[in-house]
Amino acid sequence: MKMTPLAILVGSLVLLMTIVFVVVIMPWFTTRDEAPSDIFRARTAAEEAGRATYIANGCVYCHSQSIRTIDWGIGAERIAQAGDYIADRPILLGSQRTGPDLSQEGGEHPDDWHMAHFVNPRYARPLSIMPAFAFLGKDDINTLTAYVQSLGLKDADNRLKRQTFWKEESILAYEAGPVENVDWLHHQVPEGWRNIPNPYPTSEAGLARGHKIYQDFCLGCHGPIGDGMGPAQPYIYPPPLNFTTLKGRGVSGGILYYQIMNGITGTAMPYFKKDLESEKIWEVGNYVAVYFINETDADAEPKGIDAAYEP
């Protein structure tokens, strides 16, 4: 084959056009009129403004918006569908998960948690490596929060409605005073759970592990001494719980476990069941009970048969 300038230029351009037709234009014909998915809705002006901030600051480089069949994390309840993205210009699927996927982040947390987290992510999540975004200013953080709260669209709206409802309830309880607040908190736990003591004995090793979990997950809000004065406190309302208010008010290992596992929707207290396995939840609960409440029911009856590892 003789390689003339014309052969190279025209040949490569013709090849390119053919291939563009096959791998770009043909799929465009089949995917451009995708029907809206069951959760699709249009975004509001504030959400669009927040999306622009999301793009300008390169959030897409660390957060995907693409839930796969093999995922377990946030949003794993719903696998991504083409119809979820039909208003996304550009689409923000992302290519890295330095941070979690955000496809279904909307309504996972109330707005005040997001404010603390955007001002400095380590206020809410001590191990986070996300940059602080206080430099954006309050207005941009608010629109950015509006966008993040819209992720998941109609599903996010449902979750956010739940957050808003329980936010009001939790504020009423908090403002009624510590006795009523603690009582309200206990009653968010199903009765069976309330009556379960921590079935495992307190041990030095268990407390040390609980201490580490506390530092990695809880310290930002509840503070190093459990008084609810962590760095996130100024941004959060109702404020993080001061654990000493639980003393002598009927707290049990079961209540602590359930609240850590399931969170308290409406407040900034997230659920930790995706982050922490059972043993870790019991141990951080007992750490709080021993050091901050000074009242633990660990190893109390009824506890059933002793676990095999106990000495």
Added chain:
Amino acid sequence: MPSQASSPTYATAKGFCITSAFWMMVATFMGLLGATELIAPDLLENVGWLVFGRVRPIHINLVLFGFVTPGLLGAAFYYLPRLLRTDLYSEKLGVITVLIWNLSLVSTVVSLSAGYSQGREYAEMIWPVDMLVVVMFLLVLYNLIMTVRQRREPVLYVSVWYACAAIVLTSATYCLGNVIWRPNTGALVGIPDAILLWFYGHNIFGLLLTPLALGVTYYVIPKACKAPIYSHTLSLIGFWSLLVVYTHIGTHHLLQAPVPTWLKVISIVDSVGMVIPVMVVLINIWYTAKGRLGEIHADVGAKFVFTGTIMYFFVSIQGSMMALPQVQRVTHFNNWVVGHAHVGVLGFSGMIALGGLYYVLPKLAGKPLFSKFLADFQYWMVLIGVSGFTIVLTIAGLIQGNAWLNGETVYRVLPEVHLYYVLRASLGLMIFTSALLGFYNIIRTLYFNTGEFSS
């Protein structure tokens, strides 16, 4: 047997060499900065224009368009006139191109750090910057075609094919991939946008960096070995199969997203098929160099280029493997891919860009390299750095990917990869330091060269 009427000034080639050496410093610094922010997220707390999400696209675009592409073009603007036995059509136009090129890089840094981004990976630059990029590619293309037209050598050598194809095809895919007919967003909507984006993003490597790097390889290796190319047939097959196969595979970035299955199948099959264009070229180059490795070892430029070909082998075989859905279950979305990208862009095309520079610089300057020792030192720093990146990021990626498959949250895995982020940043410091040494060496070679400094 050059037969130029006047002795050429090589102003354009020199301009691209300096551009590449300068922006390599900035680009690797941005990479180092981003890597450091991942281990010390409050280091630059609330310095908005240096927040990680703005530093990362600056790093990537500067590496692609600031360091590697100009480096490869620096060599091309030397070898094209020689292979065509003529002068460059217009050195003046070439120098203007270099100036516009640098202007576009400055605009890239300024606009991205100020938060003007279109949010599409490899296509972040806003429309006015896109226009500068298109103009600079078209100017290179014009100069190139006119030089080909006035050639006195009837046969076009392989390097010329690759250079022409790279520039003409990238001019086209850049416009298409950046959706330049929509200046406000530079994007399509929904899934078609993802398909177009990865078609384009993948072809920045497939139709720009790879052909330009192979053009330099086809020039430097036979010259350094003083041997003809092993096979003209393999050259032909390698060239055309690259254009056909590489362009089909962008969708392998979207195997886990809701895109049409037939398109995924094409991308997987052709990703495995990449073994043909890659091995055909490598067999051709390696057989050319067979028994002559001593000559390659003796020339630091050729040494860089030859190492680049080995990296090309690794990155391509790895890439074919990563397109398999079962492998991607582990490797997708994590640092494995970042490691892969560094072998490709720094190990393969970056090494060859540096090799091209060091090979042509003595010819441009008319004097030997200012310091062969510094160039050799940079070679080892880059080689150790990029091999280290690969090992460290692959380990981090395997930890992340397997932990996620096992149901651990992203947050839980952060402390597990912290150590590897620290190692990555230390290796980044090596690469950045090597860029500083390289810039010094290149400037001294071109402008303040008092002769052989060390042997």
